[in-house]
Amino acid sequence: MVSNSPHTALTDRSSAATAQAILQRSVWAARAYADFDAAAVSRIVSRVVAVAESKAGHYAEWAVRETGFGVVEHKRLKNIACSRGLLDAYTDSDFVTPRLQPDAKIVEIPRPAGVVLALTPSTNPVSSVYFKTILALMTRNSIVICPHPRARECCIDAANTLAEAAVAAGAPDGVIQVIEHPSIPLLNTLMADARTSVILATGGGDMVRSAYRSGNPALGVGPANVPVLVDRTADIKAAAERIVDSKSFDNSILCTNESVLIVERAVSDELSNQLRHQGAHILKPDERDRIRATVFPDTHFDARYVGRSADYIAEAAGLRVPSGTKILVAPFDLIVPEEPLAHEKLCPVLGYTTVPTADDGIAAARSLLRITGAGHSAAIHSNDAETVLKFSTQMPVYRVSVNVGNSLGSAGFHTNLAPTMTIGTGFFGRSSLGENLQPAHLVHWSRIAYNADATVAFPNFGSLTLPRPIEGPTPPYPLPSNDAGHGLPAETMAADRGDAALRAELRRLIFEELTDMMRS
Structure with a gap:
């Protein structure tokens, strides 16, 4: 059991009373933090990142032990990517200091969102806590974390660890809070309260839709179903290595993992051989049928196999596969809604189908995205720029990874996209966000715009300092004398x-x- 801390929001009262206490404290912290200057914010973020990085392995092991999902080493890498990697990616960015455009006669003032309510999933629990917390701190927001019940304990401990580091570095009390006992009534109350400035919703479709219905701004995601085209011009050996590494990363628990491999027939045999060399087991028809029946009983994906290893799934299906098998490749003929293997699979089972030409492959990929996954991502392995461009323009997605594993490619860790744990699916996927979630989405800018007439003077704003610099420690959250202090x-x-x-x-x-x- 996780012990209570000053940063853990207790839920021994009614949902309304608990939400009131959480949000009042979070609003206070957000208002105090909004006055911090760039140097103070940098100090706090750097300290939190250092602590998060130092605990990356500890929380990776805890998350796998608590949830049963994924691979410890891969979760450790994700935790580092969502702490040190995130800081490195935005090291030259400033979301705090006013910006001057003398030629345009405009001054831009950064305005933090305020209170961020962050819903985190069981699949990527601590990396999502790291990611959303550091984004909030970079942009001078307070954050309330609501963890998935299946990953509750590791997320609570991680959030409290980050909160302690932030306060020790000078952040206001309550800038990071975590809900110890998440419940639907409490979550609905928090989402609907006007003091919640923005909801970061990462999780199941029902939860994301609830966030959008709350009446408050919400940045959510949609489901994935990533098509991967391999054409005759691809470097087949490199493509096979990248695909197997990506599909097996953290046992395929990232939503960006490859779902169906669409291969130009001329290179299918060569690719299959290379996939075997990299640790893939190509299922025979009877083996495929047993895997399909196991993973998709009643044609619906069985959540018991989320983030499980290829060996685990094969054993559950009554199959014996070679030692060291990383992924199971399941060939099938038609990409139609009735084919379960044409749907999203958060496990190391990869659909496989062949096509006569690259153009046929593009049509097949579009068919896959019509089933589900619109707006999310797609991948292509090709050395023909014309094919890459045609594929990219015809896919109803906002990320196309080229010659890279899609799990970390579309997530921005093996490409130069914004590194993220939240993939917006935009207009295609019915999401308010059409790109990778990043700090810029948690701060807006008020613009002071002067008359464009050259005869109207534009003052010298260069000597002004906004916001005021913070000197000394931040005072603790003010509590009335009869308040139990929630553990303070x-x-x-x-x-x-x-x-x-x-x-x-x-x-x-x-x-x-x-x-x-x-x-x-």
Whole structure:
């Protein structure tokens, strides 16, 4: 059992009362953090990243033990990518300092979202906690993390660890909170509350749709079903290696994993041989049928096989496969909705079909995306620029990875796309986000625009400093004297009661709450 901490939101009250306590504290932290300057934000983010990176292996092992999903070493790599890798990717970005455009006579002021409500999945639990928390800190937002129940304990511990690091580096109390006992009523209350500024929804379709229906801004994702075209111009050996490595990465638990391999017939035999050399087992027709029946009983994907190894799935189907098998390749003929293998598979089972020409492959890939996965991603292995362009323009997706494994290619870790754990599916996939989630999506810019007439002066804003720099430690969250403190130490509460400035801040917050209630 995870022990309570000052950053863990307890749920021993009603959902409404709990949501009230969580959001009030988060709003306070967001308002305080919005005044931090770039140097202070950088210090906090750097400290949190260092702690997250140091615990990457610890939480990788914990996540696999708690959920039963994935591969420890691969989760460790994802945790590093979503901490140190994320900081490195945005090391030259500034989401805090006002921007000047003297020629256009415009000043741009960064405006953080405020309170971020982050829903994290069981498939990529701690890497999602890392990713969303660091994005929120980079942009001066507070964050409330609601973990998936199946990955609750590792996520709670990880969030509390990051929160302690942030506060130690000078961040406001409550800038990172985590819900210890997530429930549907509590989550619905948090999502619908006007104090929630934006919802980052990563998870099942029902949960994402609930976020969109909440009435608050939501950045969600859609399902994947990645088609991969290999044409006759591809480097077949390299393509086979990349595909097997990608499909087997973390036992295919990333939504960007390859779903169906569409191969130009002229190179099918060569590719099959190379896939075998890389650790793929090509299923015979009777073996394929047994795998299909096991993974898709009643034609629906069985969640018991999410993130399980190829050996585990083969054994469940009553098959014996060569030692060291990384993925199971299941050949089939027609890409139609009635074929279960043409649907998304969050496990190392890869559909395989052949086509006469690359153009036929493009048509087949479009058929796959009509079943599911529109807006998400696709991949192609080809050395013909014309084919790559034709494939890319005809796929209803927002990411096309070329000559790279799609699991980490479309996620931005093996390409120069924005590194992310949240893949927006845009107009095609009925999502509000059509690109990889990144810090820029959690900050908007107010623009001061002067008269364009050359005779109207534009002042020198270069000497102004906005926001004000923070000096010294940030005071703790102000609590009333009769509040149990949600686990805060007594000396912290005593300091709260003795600080006149904090009492004034608390009175202001209460006044604003009463004003909002009267308006509603």
